[in-house]
Amino acid sequence: MPFQLHSQLAADTHYITAVENCQVLLMNDARFPWLVLVPMENDIRELYELSKSAQEQTYRAMLYTAELLAEHTHADKMNVAALGNQVPQLHIHIIARYTKDAAWPGPVWGVGQAEPYRAADAKTKVQELADLLTP
Amino acid sequence: MPFQLHSQLAADTHYITAVENCQVLLMNDARFPWLVLVPMENDIRELYELSKSAQEQTYRAMLYTAELLAEHTHADKMNVAALGNQVPQLHIHIIARYTKDAAWPGPVWGVGQAEPYRAADAKTKVQELADLLTP
Numbered sequence: 001m002p003f004q005l006h007s008q009l010a011a012d013t014h015y016i017t018a019v020e021n022c023q024v025l026l027m028n029d030a031r032f033p034w035l036v037l038v039p040m041e042n043d044i045r046e047l048y049e050l051s052k053s054a055q056e057q058t059y060r061a062m063l064y065t066a067e068l069l070a071e072h073t074h075a076d077k078m079n080v081a082a083l084g085n086q087v088p089q090l091h092i093h094i095i096a097r098y099t100k101d102a103a104w105p106g107p108v109w110g111v112g113q114a115e116p117y118r119a120a121d122a123k124t125k126v127q128e129l130a131d132l133l134t135p
Numbered sequence: 136m137p138f139q140l141h142s143q144l145a146a147d148t149h150y151i152t153a154v155e156n157c158q159v160l161l162m163n164d165a166r167f168p169w170l171v172l173v174p175m176e177n178d179i180r181e182l183y184e185l186s187k188s189a190q191e192q193t194y195r196a197m198l199y200t201a202e203l204l205a206e207h208t209h210a211d212k213m214n215v216a217a218l219g220n221q222v223p224q225l226h227i228h229i230i231a232r233y234t235k236d237a238a239w240p241g242p243v244w245g246v247g248q249a250e251p252y253r254a255a256d257a258k259t260k261v262q263e264l265a266d267l268l269t270p
Contacts, residue, residue, distance in 0.1 A: 045212070046201065046202075046205065046212075046213055047197070047198060047201065047215060048198045048201055048202040048205075055194075055198065059190075059194050062182070063182060063183045063190065066181065066182065066183055067181075067183040070181065070183075077180070077181075077218075077219055077220055077223075078181055078217075079216070079217070079218045079219075079220070080182060080216065080217045080218075081214070081215065081216035081217070081218065081242075082213075082214070082215045082216070083212075083214045083215075083216065083242060084212055084214075085212055085214070085232060085239060085240040085241070085242075086240050088212075097220060104220060105220040105221050106220070106244065106245050107216075107218060107220075107242050107244050107245070109241060109242050110241050110242070
């Protein structure tokens, strides 16, 4: 069966590009530079459930996108997390954090309301990140 | 300079064992089965700052401890996260989550007050986890 992105992730994000075995998505919340990586394999909830080669690909994608996003955004800290309490499909958050952002020093999840990008801004941001991240 | 564990991590945890290049610590909060992995290298804040071999060792330690802790605790979900907003030394949280735990479905950080283990319970738990996790 071809890979199917979970409907909640599809609703919450914009597609940017693919890196290694992962879709790279932009979380639709303009408060934070926030990527979501989704290994393109169905019915996986945990990193250790991936095949060994997919584990390695996913890790390379995590390190690659985190470092590039950190440089690009001049972040104070990167947050990298696989939680999946709400959406069971394995996905990894890569978030550029600032000491002055809306959630610092706490994590971003569940803090306030997401501020969706305006359509034109989303398009610009996706293009900018595709240029940055596409291998 | 020999590796030095950040004083805040030392204050918040009990030492369990070492896996790969990481210290494996027990967060002193009996509400959650909660490990913290700390790569034994000074002055590292981000996973991508580690050498390539240390990145790989750390990832193996993450996958290994997450899978064993999940099985051991019959967790509903594992949370794996490198945040570091409060303590700059690179550390990775490996947390066994239950749909009935005190923070579900949110993340555990900043929720309520930690419930420290009683001394005897901490000793028992550390021994149990050392038996489980020591390679």
